[in-house]
Amino acid sequence: MAQYTRVSGIVGLITLQNPPVNALSAAVRQGIVDTVKTALSDPQVKSVVICGQNGIFCGGADIKEFGEKMFGPPLIPMMHAIEAADKPVVAAIEGSALGGGLELALGCHYRIAHSKARLGLPEVTLGLLPAAGGSQRLPRLIGVPAALDLITTGRHVTAAEALQLGIVDQVTDHNTVDAAVKFALTVAGQSLDARRISTRPCPQPSDLDALFEEAMQKVRRSARGAIAPVACVQAVRAAATLPYALGLEREKELMATLFTSGQARALQYIFFAQRAVGRWRMPSGASWDTSKPRPINKAAVIGLGTMGQGITVALTQIGLSVVAIETQEKQLMKAKQAISGMLERGAKRRGVAPPLDRVSYSQNIQAVADVDLVIEAVFEDMGLKMEVFQQLSAVCKPGTLLCTNTSALDMDQLASETPNPELVVGMHFFSPAHVMKLLEVVYGPRSSPQAVATAMQLGKKMGKASVAVGNCTGFVGNRMLKLYTEQAFFLLEEGATPELVDEALEEFGFPMGVFRMSDLAGLDVGWRIRKSAGLEEPIEASGQSVRIRNGCRYSPIADLICEQGRFGQKTGSGWYQYDAPGGRVARSDPWLHSFLAKYRARHGLVARGIDHQEVLERCLYAMINEGFRILEDGIAAGPEDIDVIYVFGYGWPRHRGGPMFYASMVGLAKVLERLEHYHHAHPDVPSLQPCSLLKRLVASGSPPVHRWREVIKKLHSQL
Numbered sequence: 173m174a175q176y177t178r179v180s181g182i183v184g185l186i187t188l189q190n191p192p193v194n195a196l197s198a199a200v201r202q203g204i205v206d207t208v209k210t211a212l213s214d215p216q217v218k219s220v221v222i223c224g225q226n227g228i229f230c231g232g233a234d235i236k237e238f239g240e241k242m243f244g245p246p247l248i249p250m251m252h253a254i255e256a257a258d259k260p261v262v263a264a265i266e267g268s269a270l271g272g273g274l275e276l277a278l279g280c281h282y283r284i285a286h287s288k289a290r291l292g293l294p295e296v297t298l299g300l301l302p303a304a305g306g307s308q309r310l311p312r313l314i315g316v317p318a319a320l321d322l323i324t325t326g327r328h329v330t331a332a333e334a335l336q337l338g339i340v341d342q343v344t345d346h347n348t349v350d351a352a353v354k355f356a357l358t359v360a361g362q363s364l365d366a367r368r369i370s371t372r373p374c375p376q377p378s379d380l381d382a383l384f385e386e387a388m389q390k391v392r393r394s395a396r397g398a399i400a401p402v403a404c405v406q407a408v409r410a411a412a413t414l415p416y417a418l419g420l421e422r423e424k425e426l427m428a429t430l431f432t433s434g435q436a437r438a439l440q441y442i443f444f445a446q447r448a449v450g451r452w453r454m455p456s457g458a459s460w461d462t463s464k465p466r467p468i469n470k471a472a473v474i475g476l477g478t479m480g481q482g483i484t485v486a487l488t489q490i491g492l493s494v495v496a497i498e499t500q501e502k503q504l505m506k507a508k509q510a511i512s513g514m515l516e517r518g519a520k521r522r523g524v525a526p527p528l529d530r531v532s533y534s535q536n537i538q539a540v541a542d543v544d545l546v547i548e549a550v551f552e553d554m555g556l557k558m559e560v561f562q563q564l565s566a567v568c569k570p571g572t573l574l575c576t577n578t579s580a581l582d583m584d585q586l587a588s589e590t591p592n593p594e595l596v597v598g599m600h601f602f603s604p605a606h607v608m609k610l611l612e613v614v615y616g617p618r619s620s621p622q623a624v625a626t627a628m629q630l631g632k633k634m635g636k637a638s639v640a641v642g643n644c645t646g647f648v649g650n651r652m653l654k655l656y657t658e659q660a661f662f663l664l665e666e667g668a669t670p671e672l673v674d675e676a677l678e679e680f681g682f683p684m685g686v687f688r689m690s691d692l693a694g695l696d697v698g699w700r701i702r703k704s705a706g707l708e709e710p711i712e713a714s715g716q717s718v719r720i721r722n723g724c725r726y727s728p729i730a731d732l733i734c735e736q737g738r739f740g741q742k743t744g745s746g747w748y749q750y751d752a753p754g755g756r757v758a759r760s761d762p763w764l765h766s767f768l769a770k771y772r773a774r775h776g777l778v779a780r781g782i783d784h785q786e787v788l789e790r791c792l793y794a795m796i797n798e799g800f801r802i803l804e805d806g807i808a809a810g811p812e813d814i815d816v817i818y819v820f821g822y823g824w825p826r827h828r829g830g831p832m833f834y835a836s837m838v839g840l841a842k843v844l845e846r847l848e849h850y851h852h853a854h855p856d857v858p859s860l861q862p863c864s865l866l867k868r869l870v871a872s873g874s875p876p877v878h879r880w881r882e883v884i885k886k887l888h889s890q891l
């Protein structure tokens with residue numbers, strides 16, 4: 173829908189009307205076509221302004237239409253009709269002009285933006301390219317290097333940057349539509365020849381081939397296996413080397429390939445999943461729309477290790493006053509320096525003053541007496557955390573929310589240490605906490621909806637994809653990760669090397685394979701957790717093999733590596749070797765290979781050939797199977813929650829949509845069949861035994877991922 177009015181006597185004003193973001197649905201496209209025709213045929217009208225209602229210009233093509241048969245006028249002829257108009261057309265950009273929204277503005281002769289507006293061509297993040305002429309017009313307007321940057325990254329630019337780049341002609345702090353109408357009056361009757369971007373030659377950089385080669389290498393490096401960034405480079409190359417009409421043909425051709433690709437489906441699924449997880453619901457029925465968050469003005473962080481430092485920075489950067497507590501004086505000084513440095517660097521990037529005075533430091537827990545929320549981030553030790561929670565209960569004012577940043581421990585046990593367990597939730601941050609985009613908000617049976625709502629809102633304010641999940645060991649992310657890692661250890665026992673496993677996973681699209689990742693994170697972290705869970709203790713004395721724990725297969729390989737003092741990068745060796753402690757470049761390690769050979773010999777294991785497919789199936793399907801168990805247990809409300817956790821917190825390649833979406837793409841029947849196959853081969857590995865939800869989904873015809881909730885609901889109602 174688009175509304176047409178006449179303002180200031182001679183300006184036709186077209187207002188896009190499609191809340192919430194004025195996406196270019198079929199009705200909006202039809203509305204634009206009709207109102208442009210009206211404006212151009214009205215002899216009283218000398219110029220035209222296009223704007224969007226409710227303070228947003230346009231969020232682009234309507235992504236919801238992509239999965240269906242498309243109706244309505246196509247975008248390209250619509251943009252050409254605007255560009256070819258003999259009356260000046262001015263885009264009045266407030267809020268956002270993204271994707272097709274910016275392409276619409278590029279079809280106009282002039283662009284006026286509000287100073288707070290954001291502009292961009294984020295199609296690449298949806299597995300697409302700007303295919304309404306954007307890949308051909310933008311390089312003609314701002315040059316090839318800048319257009320390549322914007323189109324291949326999809327990043328949004330501020331109005332100030334857009335002005336500097338030449339995307340917009342004017343920036344205003346005042347009413348954008350008024351400014352655009354005023355501007356439209358001044359340009360009425362002027363020649364438009366130079367204003368039609370498609371008729372301009374594309375500026376030619378000096379070494380075109382080298383520039384595109386470098387751009388191609390860059391996208392291939394940063395988006396392993398993603399096809400859209402590559403197509404974006406090819407489209408911009410067409411703009412630089414072909415006449416506009418032929419470039420447009422190339423754009424269309426490339427888009428046709430992307431449009432129906434699995435990667436585009438995956439990326440668009442994740443776009444909507446990221447939004448869907450904000451609409452959380454607890455098993456009690458309490459939900460985002462019925463639970464009001466509490467206002468938080470002052471927060472405290474207890475424990476200033478790496479995690480506590482990052483959390484302090486994240487809270488301070490959203491404008492809270494933060495009391496940072498660390499009992500060890502030396503660590504407190506070190507943390508203060510690190511936090512100040514992070515705040516200063518962050519402020520410099522954003523061109524603002526560092527909010528150093530919003531953080532106060534103390535060694536005394538009494539300093540948290542007047543805060544609204546505490547995040548405990550001490551060492552991952554239940555005894556220590558229980559002690560802190562007891563102290564907090566004695567010190568904090570009534571109603572203070574108590575959050576624990578545990579990555580796996582039972583938050584409900586901690587809640588039991590307080591007189592008000594309803595005020596306790598888990599806030600599982602990922603390191604570095606001020607950078608990583610994921611937050612698991614963990615609720616126990618006694619957590620109040622208000623406590624969950626408050627933690628979820630805080631996560632959103634910190635710019636994090638926040639997912640509400642139930643309480644269990646490892647919650648969602650680490651519970652699934654455990655089984656992925658376990659399979660990797662088993663594969664080493666059976667004949668694989670860390671290099672082979674990592675290669676397979678990196679080829680799949682993970683930024684790092686499981687072994688490289690564990691070297692980076694430090695092997696001692698998992699070792700400590702296994703020790704505290706009693707798993708690491710050898711029980712050979714009782715006659716039971718060290719390769720069996722609780723009656724199931726167990727691999728002590730990682731424990732044995734740790735016993736050698738090999739904790740990964742920090743000690744200079746782990747699954748790989750490094751030049752020195754703290755080294756970053758992983759090299760294949762002959763010691764490790766010889767250790768594996770001796771280990772296999774000692775346990776009578778015969779190494780066999782293992783290929784990439786087996787690595788992927790064993791590691792990923794074991795993890796996916798656990799994902800189904802998590803859904804079955806009601807720990808996650810839907811597959812979107814699991815997928816968002818994996819994409820934003822665990823490096824799952826975004827263009828594969830998350831583990832549960834991936835399973836649906838592979839085919840649930842195939843996942844089931846492979847799990848049955850591997851479980852048959854390894855009956856002592858329960859994680860390979862297909863869970864009943866997976867079987868039930870297959871039995872009900874493998875519905876698409878957005879329909880799984882119906883099957884889960886039925887399953888729960890029968891339990």
Ligand SMILES: CC(C)(COP(=O)(O)OP(=O)(O)OC[C@H]1O[C@@H](n2cnc3c(N)ncnc32)[C@H](O)[C@@H]1OP(=O)(O)O)[C@@H](O)C(=O)NCCC(=O)NCCSC(=O)C[C@@H](O)CCCCCCCCCCCCC(=O)O
Pocket residue numbers: 192193195230231232233234235236247268270271272273275294295298300301302303304306427428431432444447448
């Ligand atoms: C705009 C935002 C920045 C706003 O953010 P905010 O935080 O305020 O709000 P939310 O993000 O929560 O969003 C609110 C609400 O709106 C929904 N929504 C947002 N954007 C869209 C959209 N573009 N379409 C539909 N719905 C949208 C969002 O989902 C929320 O609702 P929900 O119910 O989920 O809570 C922010 O929203 C944002 O960043 N939006 C996305 C911006 C974007 O990526 N735009 C690009 C879209 S793609 C595009 O524009 C493509 C064009 O270049 C060209 C298209 C040409 C198509 C031609 C097709 C030819 C195909 C040929 C193939 C032939 C094949 C064959 O042979 O058959």
